[in-house]
Amino acid sequence: MSVRVIAASSYLQPVRDGEALPSLDQALKDVSREHFRRVDRFIQLALIGSGRCVAGQALRPECGIYLGSGFGPIASNVATQQQMLRDHEIPKPYNFVNTLGVSAGFHVAKNLGMPGQNLFISRRGASLEAALATALTDLELGVLSQALVGVVEEVTLPLDEHRRRRDLPSDALVAEGSHWLLLERDAARGKSVSMKHFDDLGSLEEELNASSRENDRVHRPQAVDKRGRDGRAFHDNPDAAVAAEFAAAAMAGSLFLANGSPGRGYTLLHLGP
Numbered sequence: 001m002s003v004r005v006i007a008a009s010s011y012l013q014p015v016r017d018g019e020a021l022p023s024l025d026q027a028l029k030d031v032s033r034e035h036f037r038r039v040d041r042f043i044q045l046a047l048i049g050s051g052r053c054v055a056g057q058a059l060r061p062e063c064g065i066y067l068g069s070g071f072g073p074i075a076s077n078v079a080t081q082q083q084m085l086r087d088h089e090i091p092k093p094y095n096f097v098n099t100l101g102v103s104a105g106f107h108v109a110k111n112l113g114m115p116g117q118n119l120f121i122s123r124r125g126a127s128l129e130a131a132l133a134t135a136l137t138d139l140e141l142g143v144l145s146q147a148l149v150g151v152v153e154e155v156t157l158p159l160d161e162h163r164r165r166r167d168l169p170s171d172a173l174v175a176e177g178s179h180w181l182l183l184e185r186d187a188a189r190g191k192s193v194s195m196k197h198f199d200d201l202g203s204l205e206e207e208l209n210a211s212s213r214e215n216d217r218v219h220r221p222q223a224v225d226k227r228g229r230d231g232r233a234f235h236d237n238p239d240a241a242v243a244a245e246f247a248a249a250a251m252a253g254s255l256f257l258a259n260g261s262p263g264r265g266y267t268l269l270h271l272g273p
Helices: 025-031 041-054 074-086 093-097 102-112 127-140 159-165 201-211 238-248
Strands: 003-015 064-069 118-122 146-153 174-185 191-198 217-219 255-261 265-272
Touching: 003 041, 003 127, 003 238, 025 041, 041 064, 041 074, 041 102, 041 146, 041 174, 064 102, 064 127, 074 093, 102 118, 102 146, 118 127, 127 146, 127 174, 127 191, 127 238, 127 265, 159 174, 174 238, 191 201, 201 255, 201 265, 217 238, 238 255, 238 265
Parallel strands: 064 118, 064 146, 217 255
Antiparallel strands: 003 174, 003 191, 146 174, 191 265, 255 265
8 A cells, every 4th residue: 555646736925024915816716616705814825725736636525634734824813812802802703713724624625525534733843744644644544545635824914023923033034835735545646655753863864864865855854943044935834845846846756854853753754756
């Protein structure tokens, strides 16, 4: 039994100081089967990324959705708390309902006609690994034969407040993103995908030295608080952007994507031929 990535998409948009958030209206229209009303930006990003990923693909009835995020729908949570704590008002139903990450999964399922399993998984700095590990387990156990795995992160304005919420340097370049992989068990096409866990960095490095080849790409762990420096746009799951871009571009060789920290252990994601 093997699991392969048969489709992928990656949306990553840096947002700079003094700029408005880019409009998502046309991109949303391109992938939507119906007109969605009262959906926030987090849901819009999820709809765009998932719609692009599965375009032209045959989805199976039991295909599951596994949506990950480090911070979830920040804008709706901020609006709800401001209404309650600052303005001493009952939060608007629109904002309150959209504070739940599962709302995005519901709209993705509705848009794509997917009645199967639907999970929202949040883990700061490792949402891709958490969502992907859950999906791979269900595929390997035969719970389903197809899984749509995504990671969504949004940016909120003003950017100085956004950076403070995420504990970022005041000059960090930030970005929002929506990155998706469509997985299928025993597929005859696409890239193989697997994950391994290591208790310490030494074991991870031994595996990389033994498995990686000259044409492979290796991304090593890096501290979350260092992302966003040196011109790199920060959002909470850069690993998801790297994996989705690699899978979507049909690059040669393999990708080894490492993430983790002392005490928590390390995860190694492999995408290969």
